[in-house]
Amino acid sequence: MQERRSNADRRQETRAALLGAARALFTETGYAETGTPEIVARAGVTRGALYHHFADKRALFQALIEAEAQAIAAGIDAASLDASDPLTALRQGARAYFAAMQAPGRVRLMLIDGPAVLGPDEMRRIDAATGGATLREGLAALPGVTATGTELEALADLVSAMFDRAALAGAEGGDAGPHAAMIDSLLARLA
Numbered sequence: 001m002q003e004r005r006s007n008a009d010r011r012q013e014t015r016a017a018l019l020g021a022a023r024a025l026f027t028e029t030g031y032a033e034t035g036t037p038e039i040v041a042r043a044g045v046t047r048g049a050l051y052h053h054f055a056d057k058r059a060l061f062q063a064l065i066e067a068e069a070q071a072i073a074a075g076i077d078a079a080s081l082d083a084s085d086p087l088t089a090l091r092q093g094a095r096a097y098f099a100a101m102q103a104p105g106r107v108r109l110m111l112i113d114g115p116a117v118l119g120p121d122e123m124r125r126i127d128a129a130t131g132g133a134t135l136r137e138g139l140a141a142l143p144g145v146t147a148t149g150t151e152l153e154a155l156a157d158l159v160s161a162m163f164d165r166a167a168l169a170g171a172e173g174g175d176a177g178p179h180a181a182m183i184d185s186l187l188a189r190l191a
Contacts, residue, residue, distance in 0.1 A: 022064055027105025076093040
């Protein structure tokens with residue numbers, strides 16, 4: 001006898017199928033070149049199912065970016081959990097960030113199409129709710145950092161931009177090693 005799935009299970013499966021198909025297509029051809037007909041065909045669902053879960057392609061893309069940001073943040077948190085001091089935590093978090101950005105298509109999603117489609121303010125909001133919050137906390141905990149409030153926000157933005165630039169340097173087989181080493185050195189100087 002076949003086990004019956006609840007409506008909640010079916011909704012979750014449909015949403016996951018849409019996000020998975022969208023991720024594959026957005027990383028293969030980019031946001032602009034991906035249409036909703038291709039997404040629903042790849043997901044094996046109807047257009048009605050897509051619009052039941054997401055208002056439009058942009059909303060689907062935003063949900064995907066938020067999921068990617070959460071996955072990156074989870075990796076950073078896990079890597080820095082057992083750190084003995086704030087500098088070690090930041091260094092371990094930096095290595096985890098660079099490892100997370102090696103996931104196929106992630107640089108394109110998070111650093112190229114994400115800002116182009118959602119805009120820098122929305123990307124900053126998503127980051128602030130995920131990995132950016134961890135970065136701010138880590139920087140504030142460094143003994144050499146006295147910045148608070150808007151100064152701490154600015155410092156976190158600048159350090160985050162360095163991480164992103166290093167990830168871009170390492171995209172598609174490039175060597176991010178020198179960038180990562182310099183970031184490690186700069187973090188030590190901040191401490």
